[in-house]
Structure formats: C-alpha cells, structure tokens
Amino acid sequence: MGLVNILEGNIYIRTALGQEGEQFKVYKIRTMEPNADSRYKELVSANGLDELGKPADDDRILPRRRFLRRYGIDELPQIYNIFKREMSLVGIRPKDKEAWSFFPEDHIRRALKHKPGLMGVNYARLNSSLDEMMESESQYLDKKEEHPLLTDIEYFFRILYQIIFCGLRSK
Numbered sequence: 001m002g003l004v005n006i007l008e009g010n011i012y013i014r015t016a017l018g019q020e021g022e023q024f025k026v027y028k029i030r031t032m033e034p035n036a037d038s039r040y041k042e043l044v045s046a047n048g049l050d051e052l053g054k055p056a057d058d059d060r061i062l063p064r065r066r067f068l069r070r071y072g073i074d075e076l077p078q079i080y081n082i083f084k085r086e087m088s089l090v091g092i093r094p095k096d097k098e099a100w101s102f103f104p105e106d107h108i109r110r111a112l113k114h115k116p117g118l119m120g121v122n123y124a125r126l127n128s129s130l131d132e133m134m135e136s137e138s139q140y141l142d143k144k145e146e147h148p149l150l151t152d153i154e155y156f157f158r159i160l161y162q163i164i165f166c167g168l169r170s171k
Contacts, residue, residue: 011077016094019115024086026094027077031065041098049102051126052170053093053133070169078118090152090159091117092137107134110141123168124158 012030014037015023039060047056061069068074081087087094094116100108121140127133143151162168 014096016096016116017100017112018086018094019112021112024081024084024094026087027080029065029068029074029077031062031069031074032060033062036060041101044102049130049133051122051128053120053122053127054170072170075118082118086115088115088117088152090119090155091115091121092140093117093120093122102130103134107138111137114141114144119156119159121155121159123162124155126162126168 010030012028012032013025014028016026018024040055043055043058043060047058050056065074078087081094082089091114092111103111122133122136124140125136127136140151140155143154
C-alpha cells in the first residue's frame with residue numbers, strides 16, 4: 001500500500017479564493033463527512049457562525065476525526081499552500097465563493113487584496129457574530145495596509161497567546 005493510497009480519501013481538497021480572487025486548491029486532512037460542502041449554506045443559515053467564523057453546532061464532523069480539528073492538525077497540509085505562495089502564515093482564512101456570499105461586497109474586495117492565512121486573524125480576538133468577525137477582519141486589514149509585516153508578526157503572537165495560554169481550540 002503506497003503513500004498515495006493511504007492519502008486518497010484522507011486528504012480533502014477544496015477550491016478557495018485567494019489573493020486578487022484567484023482560485024486555488026486548499027489542502028486539509030479530511031475530518032468531515034463526504035457531502036459536507038453541500039450542507040454548508042443550510043447549516044450556516046440555520047445555526048450561524050461560531051466565534052471563529054465556522055458553522056456553529058456543526059454535525060458534519062466525523063467523531064473519530066474531531067481531535068484533528070480541535071488541535072488544528074487537519075490544517076497542516078496547508079503548509080504546502082504557503083510554500084506555493086498561495087497563502088501566508090497569518091491572514092483571513094481562505095473561503096470559497098459560497099462562504100464569501102455571507103459577507104458584503106466591499107469587505108470581500110478588500111480582504112481578497114491579500115493572501116489568505118493558515119492562522120486566521122479571528123483567533124486573535126474571539127467574535128460572537130458575523131458583524132464582529134467582519135469588524136475583527138477590518139481592523140486587521142486596516143493595520144496590514146499600514147504595516148504589513150509588523151501586523152502579521154503582531155497577529156502571529158496574539159494567536160499563539162490565545163492558543164497556548166487561553167486554550168483556544170476549534171470545536
């Protein structure tokens with residue numbers, strides 16, 4: 001049994017919008033049921049988003065893979081996206097067209113001027129609504145437009161602090 005056979009079915013690939021709206025493939029370890037994408041909009045409409053910008057009360061997660069999501073292990077394949085220069089270490093998490101449909105057009109345009117990030121800026125400050133999430137992202141974009149490198153360094157350490165000292169984990 002080769003590596004390709006082991007990875008087949010365990011790597012989830014989705015198309016997201018990157019910098020300047022360019023589509024690219026985002027790689028993750030599969031942690032959800034196979035039809036999870038088709039249920040995204042229905043789930044968000046019914047339950048809204050959690051403080052990290054993910055669907056609240058998400059029943060699509062496979063129980064035996066919950067650990068991978070909780071500790072961000074499922075995101076590790078996105079390091080490949082960073083090496084390909086499609087993503088950066090810190091930024092607004094990559095979203096597909098459907099996920100972006102919940103945001104105002106001006107926010108989308110502004111966010112897509114930058115590469116999406118492996119470490120999402122919403123981990124730096126927890127939010128309780130879509131409006132608060134957009135406000136957090138807007139604050140990040142304001143700072144990033146003035147001082148790109150310093151902003152990413154600041155957010156990197158803020159996110160690490162939340163994860164290490166405050167126990168922030170994905171649900």
